Amino acid sequence: MKIVYISTYAPRECGIATFTNDLLNAVLVTGSADLISQDVVAITDQKESYLYPDEVKFSIQQDNQHDYIQAANFINSEQYDCCVLEHEFGIFGGVSGLYILSLIKQIHIPLIVNFHTILEKPSTDEKAILIEIAKRASKIVVMTQHAIGILSRVYQIPVEKIVCIPHGVPTYSKSQQQAKADLQLAHKKIILTFGFIGRNKGIETVIKALPAVVRSNPEVVYLIVGKTHPNVLRHSGEEYREFLQQLTEDLKLTDYVQFVNDFVDIDLLSTYLSACDIYVTPYINEAQITSGTLSYAIGAGAAVLSTPYWHAVELLGEGRGVLFPFKDAITLGVELKKLLNSPAELIDQRARALEFGKNMTWTKLGENYLSLIREASLNYSFDSTKHLELAIADLPPFSLAHIRRLTNQVGIIQHATYSIPNYKEGYCLDDNARALLISLMAYEEFEDAHALELMPTYLAYIHYAQRPDGLFHNFMNYGNEFLDDIGSEDSFGRTIWALGYLFKASPLTSYYQLGQEMFFRASTNFENLRSIRAIAYVIMGISHYLEHQPNDENMIERMRVLSNKLVHEYKVSSNSNWEWFEPVLAYDNAILPLSLLQASKFLNDEELNFMVLKTMRFLEEIIFQNGYLSIVGNQDWYRQNQLISKFGQQPIDVTATVLMFYEAYKLTNDAQYLEKMTRSFQWFLGENDLKLALYDAETKGSCDGLESYGINRNQGAESTICYLISYLTVHKALK
Known part of the structure; x- marks a missing residue:
């Protein structure tokens, strides 16, 4: 029996370090020195260094997340039979010790967790982290019956998963x-x-x-x-x-x-x-x-x-x-x-x-722990694909509750403080266009009555924001005053994307008619766009329009002109090691190949198809290096031969990736793209670098992103809409 412990450890002066040292000795005495092998992965604090004993085989610097991932690789390589985690929020790095999730969710052996602290009134992060640890654990050890009640009542952990083993005490020899x-x-x-x-x-x-x-x-x-x-x-x-x-x-x-x-x-x-x-x-x-x-x-x-x-x-x-x-x-x-x-x-x-x-006594505890370890090892079977499987039944219930919370009679408020609308930040065209898109998709997929109710609000905002020349204002304060003369090209493109979708999914003729007027009033500006993402959004809008009007040769030609602009940017920026449209991977990256995948249905251009596949493969190799979606963060982005910015990961990139793989699946019927689409969506549900879900089951919203310190717990319009677009795409693909 080969056991590894994750804990602080002597000579670090820490109560949990002492506990773990005593536990190792107790298990060793209970078993046989010839049959029991025990090692320690030690958590080292605040850049301290310790002269650890021989049983410490790996040391983790508390605040270095990469060390946790390396520790998981070490554990997987050493063929341990079981892992025992001594958990206390304060000894692990990240907000509320979240870095430990990066370790335990990567190991391939049964996990026994000993919770040394259980909070009856945890913070959002503390509760989420403890629940995720409990999900991964084969068995949970607590030291009091009271702890079982808290775990069951506050964290909804099944009591049959919990074992009460009291704190050990030494044998006292002196009178x-x-x-x-x-x-x-x-x-x-x-x-x-x-x-x-x-x-x-x-x-x-x-x-x-x-x-x-x-x-x-x-x-x-x-x-x-x-x-x-x-x-x-x-x-x-x-x-x-x-x-x-x-x-x-x-x-x-x-x-x-x-x-x-x-x-x-x-x-x-x-x-x-x-x-x-x-x-x-x-x-x-x-x-x-x-x-x-x-x-x-x-x-x-x-x-x-x-x-x-x-x-x-x-x-x-x-x-x-x-x-x-x-x-x-x-x-x-x-x-x-x-x-x-x-x-x-x-x-x-x-x-x-x-x-x-x-x-x-520690002797009795050693017997209890060893029995638990043997049971966990006997009953555990590692399945490398289990966490990647996703069916409709696994999806959270669909809800527009948070979208409705953010929406008033004017439009959708762009930001939130936690889940509460932040009126100080006002409105923007980007989010109202995306909100129109999600309401159309939700009605199309579920005939959702709330979606139908919300549509005219977003359409009215877009209509109010459009200038006579077809361009749009973007930002508006809570007093309904526009803060810009002309909005960004990206906001223009996202609006065309939503209006294009309106052509094929409008539930009412009057919505269609208004959308048509705005779409064609704006179309005179298509060829003037310089932003490659704005161009991509417009291509997607045109593609949706052409699904409704496939014989509009004039619009097909406009699509071709815009697609050629992206091809030109690719040829200028790419080389044998950099198959991309610009010298940097920045935001909303997958939207670029996605738009050309949609264009390929109408342009019949083999060179274009070949180029799109190359850019998709290039992007995929970067964002799936660890077996799960790890998108480029917005702290420093990613340039060739430089480090990939890991944090500042935004939901907008995830949604584009989900849509890209779904479009590839529709075009090729290749199941690998379906699997990659679902893996991308699971970023929202916890398959990400921090191993924490961004989707909030209580509010029905999505948190704003992954940061180096943890989850950005604000739930603005963009993040929740992106979650819902991804959700509806996956639901459509799996049904």
């Missing part, structure tokens, strides 16, 4: 008397708190409770064992420890409080725990699903006083400890004195804790 003697505290009553120090630990509550305690128990000493948490140290230094020390001095407790500023090893920690009479966890927030320090204290047979955070409520039930209210130093003082002044009760509570702790 209390011996441990106290070793610490030179033989005649003291020891109160202990250990672990990383930070404001959320609430240690000041214990210090404030001590004056009332030491008056009747002068032999008491409170030990605060642990370093300041590294993240706290980086941002706030020792501010909290200094506050606690000052508080100790102000309350005249320096003889009763000792600070041990060290990340103690397991042997010394065991001594402290064995020595203590009362262990206190005074955390200030209930939302802590697991506390390793609390588990260790129970395992050591300490009498425990704790605030009622989730893990404490569960672990200290049935008389194994005492709960006191958050930040309540008075009640804590009362409970401390009660235990210290009642030796029999103190002994009884310690005995109950010790008995329960026998079920939490």
